[in-house]
Amino acid sequence: MIAKILSFALDGIDGYPVTVETDIGGGLPAFDTVGLPDAAVKESRDRVKSAIKNSTLNFPQMKIVANLAPADTRKEGSLYDLPIAMAILTATGQVDAHATEGCVFIGELSLKGEIRRVNGVLPMVIAAASQGYKRIVLPAENAEEASYVEGIEIFAPATLIEVFRHFAGLAPMSPVPARRWSDVAAARENPAHDFADIRGQYAAKRAMEIAAAGGHNILMVGPPGSGKTMLARALPSILPDMTFAEALEVTKIHSIAGVLSGGIVTERPFRSPHHTASTVSLTGGGRRAEPGEISLANHGVLFLDELPEYQHSALEALRQPLEDGFITVTRVQNTVRYPARFMLVASMNPCPCGHYGDKNGQCRCTLQQIQRYLKKISGPLLDRIDIQIEVPAVEYGEMVGKDKSESSAVIRERVCRARERQLERYRGTGLYNNAQMDSTQIRRWCALCPGDEKMMEQIFRRMNLSARGYTRLLKVARTIADLAGEENIGTEHLLEAVQYRSVDKKYWS
Amino acid sequence: MKYSEHDLYLIAVASVYDMQLHTIRAVVRAFPEPERLIEALGDGSDDLNLAGEQKKQLLSLVRRRREVLERLAGYRVFPVTMGMNEYPRALAEIPDPPEVLFCKGDLSLLNSPDCLSVIGSRSCTRAGETIATRIAGELAQAEITIVSGMARGIDGIAQRAALEAGGKTIAVLGSGLNKIYPPENADLFERVAENGLLVTEYGMNTEAMPYHFPQRNRIISGLARGVLVVEAGEKSGALITVRCALEQGRDVFAVPGSVLNANAEGTNALIKDGAVLVRNAEDILREYADWAERIRSEKTAAPELDEEEARVAEALKKGEAEFDVIVARTGIDAGHLGVVLTKMNLRGIVMQSAGNRYELCIR
Numbered sequence: 113m114i115a116k117i118l119s120f121a122l123d124g125i126d127g128y129p130v131t132v133e134t135d136i137g138g139g140l141p142a143f144d145t146v147g148l149p150d151a152a153v154k155e156s157r158d159r160v161k162s163a164i165k166n167s168t169l170n171f172p173q174m175k176i177v178a179n180l181a182p183a184d185t186r187k188e189g190s191l192y193d194l195p196i197a198m199a200i201l202t203a204t205g206q207v208d209a210h211a212t213e214g215c216v217f218i219g220e221l222s223l224k225g226e227i228r229r230v231n232g233v234l235p236m237v238i239a240a241a242s243q244g245y246k247r248i249v250l251p252a253e254n255a256e257e258a259s260y261v262e263g264i265e266i267f268a269p270a271t272l273i274e275v276f277r278h279f280a281g282l283a284p285m286s287p288v289p290a291r292r293w294s295d296v297a298a299a300r301e302n303p304a305h306d307f308a309d310i311r312g313q314y315a316a317k318r319a320m321e322i323a324a325a326g327g328h329n330i331l332m333v334g335p336p337g338s339g340k341t342m343l344a345r346a347l348p349s350i351l352p353d354m355t356f357a358e359a360l361e362v363t364k365i366h367s368i369a370g371v372l373s374g375g376i377v378t379e380r381p382f383r384s385p386h387h388t389a390s391t392v393s394l395t396g397g398g399r400r401a402e403p404g405e406i407s408l409a410n411h412g413v414l415f416l417d418e419l420p421e422y423q424h425s426a427l428e429a430l431r432q433p434l435e436d437g438f439i440t441v442t443r444v445q446n447t448v449r450y451p452a453r454f455m456l457v458a459s460m461n462p463c464p465c466g467h468y469g470d471k472n473g474q475c476r477c478t479l480q481q482i483q484r485y486l487k488k489i490s491g492p493l494l495d496r497i498d499i500q501i502e503v504p505a506v507e508y509g510e511m512v513g514k515d516k517s518e519s520s521a522v523i524r525e526r527v528c529r530a531r532e533r534q535l536e537r538y539r540g541t542g543l544y545n546n547a548q549m550d551s552t553q554i555r556r557w558c559a560l561c562p563g564d565e566k567m568m569e570q571i572f573r574r575m576n577l578s579a580r581g582y583t584r585l586l587k588v589a590r591t592i593a594d595l596a597g598e599e600n601i602g603t604e605h606l607l608e609a610v611q612y613r614s615v616d617k618k619y620w621s
Numbered sequence: 622m623k624y625s626e627h628d629l630y631l632i633a634v635a636s637v638y639d640m641q642l643h644t645i646r647a648v649v650r651a652f653p654e655p656e657r658l659i660e661a662l663g664d665g666s667d668d669l670n671l672a673g674e675q676k677k678q679l680l681s682l683v684r685r686r687r688e689v690l691e692r693l694a695g696y697r698v699f700p701v702t703m704g705m706n707e708y709p710r711a712l713a714e715i716p717d718p719p720e721v722l723f724c725k726g727d728l729s730l731l732n733s734p735d736c737l738s739v740i741g742s743r744s745c746t747r748a749g750e751t752i753a754t755r756i757a758g759e760l761a762q763a764e765i766t767i768v769s770g771m772a773r774g775i776d777g778i779a780q781r782a783a784l785e786a787g788g789k790t791i792a793v794l795g796s797g798l799n800k801i802y803p804p805e806n807a808d809l810f811e812r813v814a815e816n817g818l819l820v821t822e823y824g825m826n827t828e829a830m831p832y833h834f835p836q837r838n839r840i841i842s843g844l845a846r847g848v849l850v851v852e853a854g855e856k857s858g859a860l861i862t863v864r865c866a867l868e869q870g871r872d873v874f875a876v877p878g879s880v881l882n883a884n885a886e887g888t889n890a891l892i893k894d895g896a897v898l899v900r901n902a903e904d905i906l907r908e909y910a911d912w913a914e915r916i917r918s919e920k921t922a923a924p925e926l927d928e929e930e931a932r933v934a935e936a937l938k939k940g941e942a943e944f945d946v947i948v949a950r951t952g953i954d955a956g957h958l959g960v961v962l963t964k965m966n967l968r969g970i971v972m973q974s975a976g977n978r979y980e981l982c983i984r
């Protein structure tokens with residue numbers, strides 16, 4: 113007898129339906145899976161067999177073939193345990209074929225018949241709902257991430273026997289109650305790293321605010337202990353809250369990578385891979401074409417601490433996604449595309465010993481050593497970092513008492529307003545922040561009055577700034593104007609923007 | 622430029638790989654006539670103390686001495702011999718002046734009366750870098766030509782600063798003009814060729830040898846009125862140049878430093894021995910009547926400051942300070958302070974250095 117059960121598979125972050133067909137017939141007892149299964153899918157035969165038996169259900173002593181269709185795409189992971197088990201139960205008449213019609217099944221089985229969590233549930237539920245499927249059965253532990261998806265009834269049983277009872281009409285399960293994004297969003301906690309806790313660092317905080325407002329990548333150069341890591345960690349706290357669509361996309365990726373803890377991701381991601389990270393772990397790929405750190409940081413912050421310490425190839429691999437906002441990961445049979453729209457925050461010491469530029473002049477590095485160190489960062493990568501600042505170690509002795517730091521919430525308010533202005537301005541252009549402008553768009557949105565144009569020419573000559581830095585300066589000036597609520601870029605905005613380019617001259621000239 | 626027969630002969634001899642001054646002289650003394658040299662080298666009766674390879678080269682270059690000149694011109698290199706008008710008068714006075722100078726760039730600088738050498742440690746500190754940049758820049762603005770060795774550290778920094786300030790600089794090399802040393806200053810080499818002058822007594826393809834540099838130093842001091850040492854350790858090569866300067870009757874200037882700074886041991890010792898203590902370009906310009914006139918009077922005249930600029934200037938009275946400290950002292954918020962400081966920087970009222978620090982350039 114033949115039975116068909118629906119399940120899902122992933123292509124990048126998008127899901128597509130897979131049909132699990134089983135044929136049970138005469139011949140020596142055997143159990144085969146076909147349709148490009150990977151090792152985990154093949155192992156599912158043993159799990160399914162034990163799970164059915166240990167659930168006090170019947171496992172047929174016949175020849176069983178389970179086919180995963182379409183047969184030309186690779187099936188990965190253990191999520192087909194449950195649909196295969198259901199197909200066997202249906203083919204053997206233990207469950208009525210009509211009962212499971214149109215219902216999607218996802219889940220790994222333990223030998224005892226428990227249903228275990230699997231990766232990538234959210235993108236599959238979203239895909240199932242949008243493709244018109246009305247019911248889905250998935251592991252209890254994945255219930256929370258799935259519960260935000262509307263338009264589909266979700267069942268999240270803990271064991272195979274519960275599923276059997278439901279579809280055999282013995283004991284119906286109740287669907288998982290739907291959760292609403294607005295409730296989660298409202299219940300968000302105070303940020304763990306708040307700007308109010310950072311003493312001084314006025315210049316760096318201002319630069320962070322501008323970076324957040326325009327979506328600009330930022331590089332911090334400073335000695336050890338000056339607060340670079342602390343500033344980077346606080347950045348997400350001044351970014352606008354994620355929209356539901358953004359949160360879903362982030363959760364999808366985290367779900368696929370198996371780093372999801374609990375439900376939907378509500379905070380913007382902050383990823384800080386160690387400098388020993390391989391290119392694959394940064395960009396994604398490997399045998400299973402999993403998303404890398406840059407995709408896990410999607411809609412959030414990718415923090416690369418001690419930038420020159422990263423492998424050269426890893427840094428170079430960042431260039432394309434920084435430009436495109438996505439990464440294409442190639443694997444044996446096809447390519448997968450993952451979103452990778454992140455803010456890059458990088459930090460580095462000014463020289464090998466870390467103390468070049470310190471007040472007490474303790475740096476003994478020769479200029480040659482310093483140049484060799486700085487050269488580890490390639491020009492094209494620097495070109496993608498709009499804001500570059502120095503974060504010196506400042507003694508705050510004389511500031512005690514005068515220090516009235518703003519909280520992240522206050523700064524975020526200004527950031528949000530500046531972002532709204534950008535969304536308004538770029539409506540219909542595909543852009544949504546200033547950092548994304550290309551040279552044509554810069555010409556259109558960053559026009560200067562003739563007086564300012566002359567002034568900038570002078571500044572570049574006088575301060576010996578690199579011409580390559582000019583477009584980046586204009587983008588940053590655009591954001592400063594947006595923070596100020598101004599329609600046009602004015603002299604003030606340009607003069608401030610010069611501040612965020614001076615590192616270039618001092619270090620990479 | 623006019624070359625005599627003898628000039629062509631000298632140039633050909635000096636073009637031989639790694640030719641030292643005493644050897645050039647020995648060759649020309651033993652064989653005043655090039656034809657005699659060719660004969661002697663031809664039959665091996667020359668008796669010259671030269672390596673075989675050098676002899677072969679010498680023979681071939683002297684035979685085709687006219688071509689040598691053309692080949693050099695192809696590189697835009699012009700040799701100048703002691704007998705020529707273009708030869709620096711200042712160099713002609715020193716003991717052991719070079720017989721031939723291979724030059725590339727602005728030849729008129731050879732006889733510029735306004736040259737000062739700026740030299741110092743190859744592994745300088747940040748403070749040394751700042752001082753060299755500032756003083757060389759100010760000197761260049763006073764139309765003083767900065768002479769140096771284009772070495773790592775102070776030399777190259779001072780020469781870059783001179784060019785940046787729109788001034789002139791002469792680089793004296795310890796290698797041929799086809800062998801740029803140190804390689805990281807290749808860009809500076811190009812810039813000096815464009816806006817200054819490159820000089821060496823070594824033939825085109827001669828590599829930089831350690832024993833060239835002490836020799837080369839006598840030209841650095843010889844071309845200038847005086848030598849300024851910015852940073853020098855106890856045994857710094859810069860002190861060799863100082864010795865040359867003293868032999869040549871040139872003035873010696875030195876920037877003092879902390880007694881704890883090993884890089885200031887040499888300069889502090891020089892000052893103790895009577896070198897002129899230098900804090901800024903003015904301290905040097907004052908030493909010469911014709912240069913003293915060039916001291917910028919507007920520097921002392923206070924520029925107009927608006928209310929905010931005055932607050933910043935007040936905050937910097939006690940000395941340089943970080944951006945954040947200026948925020949704390951003036952109460953101007955960070956974004957706007959960036960605007961004010963950029964403006965003041967452009968007007969030359971403040972100067973920015975590594976570590977996002979500012980200092981006042983006016984009194």
Ligand SMILES: Nc1ncnc2c1ncn2[C@@H]1O[C@H](COP(=O)(O)OP(=O)(O)O)[C@@H](O)[C@H]1O
Nearest residue numbers: 309310311312313335336337338339340341342
């Ligand atoms: N401005 C500051 N306000 C409060 N704490 C600071 C500040 N600067 C540094 N710190 C503290 O000093 C330590 C070192 O800071 P960190 O961010 O790790 O420096 P870096 O990454 O530049 O080496 C941290 O514990 C941090 O909390």
Ligand SMILES: [Mg+2]
Nearest residue numbers: 337340341417
């Ligand atoms: Mg750190």
Ligand SMILES: [Zn+2]
Nearest residue numbers: 463465475477
């Ligand atoms: Zn150092």
